[in-house]
Amino acid sequence: MIIYLDSDFKGNLYGGVTFDEPFFYSILSSMAIQAELSDAAELSLVLSDDEFIHKLNLEFRGIDKPTDVLSFPQDDERLLGDIVISLETAGRKASDAGIPLDEEVAFLFIHGILHLKGFDHISEEDEQEMFSLQERYLEKWLRGRA
Numbered sequence: 001m002i003i004y005l006d007s008d009f010k011g012n013l014y015g016g017v018t019f020d021e022p023f024f025y026s027i028l029s030s031m032a033i034q035a036e037l038s039d040a041a042e043l044s045l046v047l048s049d050d051e052f053i054h055k056l057n058l059e060f061r062g063i064d065k066p067t068d069v070l071s072f073p074q075d076d077e078r079l080l081g082d083i084v085i086s087l088e089t090a091g092r093k094a095s096d097a098g099i100p101l102d103e104e105v106a107f108l109f110i111h112g113i114l115h116l117k118g119f120d121h122i123s124e125e126d127e128q129e130m131f132s133l134q135e136r137y138l139e140k141w142l143r144g145r146a
Helices: 021-029 050-061 087-097 101-116 124-145
Strands: 002-007 042-048 069-073 079-086
Touching (some): 021 124, 042 101, 050 069, 050 079, 079 101
């Protein structure tokens, strides 16, 4: 899996945490087999502020406010698509939940990848399946870091 990372933040540093390629590859390695991610697959990841993701959310979803993560799947087995994560929104959510920022960003990245792989949470059944996978992959990543 190849990740093309773009960030609005100098040195990919936000909230005292560096969000660089090794951080995101560590997450991928904890889910690659189960999610059937090809080594040749590519995705682009943008770490943004609320202003940028707000504009995208309005343009593509008609929702006039920032969100935590957006995914834009491609109809291509090799080019999975794009994920945009607002580190500002992730920071607020992590603070509200009393969890570390890197754990929230990992959760959002996993959520985005699952969307790129075709999972959704529109129906209750789909939501249960997707959120169960998210939790399993996050727990596996957290255990690997301990």
